[in-house]
Amino acid sequence: MQMISRKKITSFQKHILDWYSVHKRDLPWRELPFDTVKGARDPYKILVSEIMSQQTQLSRVIPKYEAWVKKFPSTEHLAQAKTAEVLHYWNGLGYNRRALHLKKTAEIIAAKYHGEFPRSEKELMILPGIGKYTARAILCFAFDQQVAVVDTNVRKVILTQFAVPEKEIAEIADALLPQGSAYNWNQALMDYAASVLKKEKISIPKQSQFIGSHRYYRGQVLKLLLQKRKVPVDDVGFLIKKDYTDKDKKWLLKLLEELEKEGFIIANHNLIELVA
Secondary structure (H helix, E strand, C coil): CCCCCCHHHHHHHHHHHHHHHCCCCCCCHHHCEEECCCCEEEEHHHHHHHHHHCCHHHHHHHHHHHHHHHHHHHHHHHCCCCCHHHHHHHCCCCCCHHHHHHHHHHHHHHHHCCHHHHHCCHHHHCCCCCHHHHHHHHHHHHCCCCCCCCCHHHHHHHHHHHHHHHHHHHHHHHCCCCCCCCCHHHHHHHHHHCCCCCCCCCCCCCCCCCCCHHHHHHHHCCCHHHHHEEEEEEHHHHHHCCCCHHHHHHHHHHHHHHHHHCCCCEEECCCCEEEC
């Protein structure tokens, strides 16, 4: 790993934390109180904010987050909710699989962990839709564990400020972490990248075109079923794709089969509907 002097690390930490004390963003999930008895901020609401924020602008996330936690205020509420209702409150955020993962995670936590979130990275990463970043975000932001959280924004800060190889980012992030201040530090790096470095150009893969993509049509099917409870399979293609023809039927059936296998829809007697 590239060596960074202690003096440079200390100076960088001070610069970022001083900047954050003046410019930090007001976000509803940052206002969650810390329960000293449980030793945590609400991990469920932290998880919801993290999953919603993946590849989605915060301006769109905030109202959706507020409506979501009002409707489903706990893992128990989400675990008991109907899938159609969950997708309704997710509608507009895209990547609908994330909503299904959230519900399945809530079901597992309610049943296996009696409503309490696990507090180890390994256990969290077993849960649906939770990777290394999200697991560490929960550990840090909910449980105040002193771990570095590396998302696209943190990665951007490290690449632009220290010019290190990609493979060293995680190690550098750990080295930069000011012990005892992980919560503010990780939030500060994210805000700094989003505000100060937003015009910096680095090699972060861009999302592929959405309109007309496979993901787009998956979303259109789910949107259609939120509006109409049941739809004949033979009508679906014409309702979601303007230039649909019988030649597209093989593609459509494969798409519907995929959604059914993932637990979004069920097909019965040539009709499809959302899973209850």
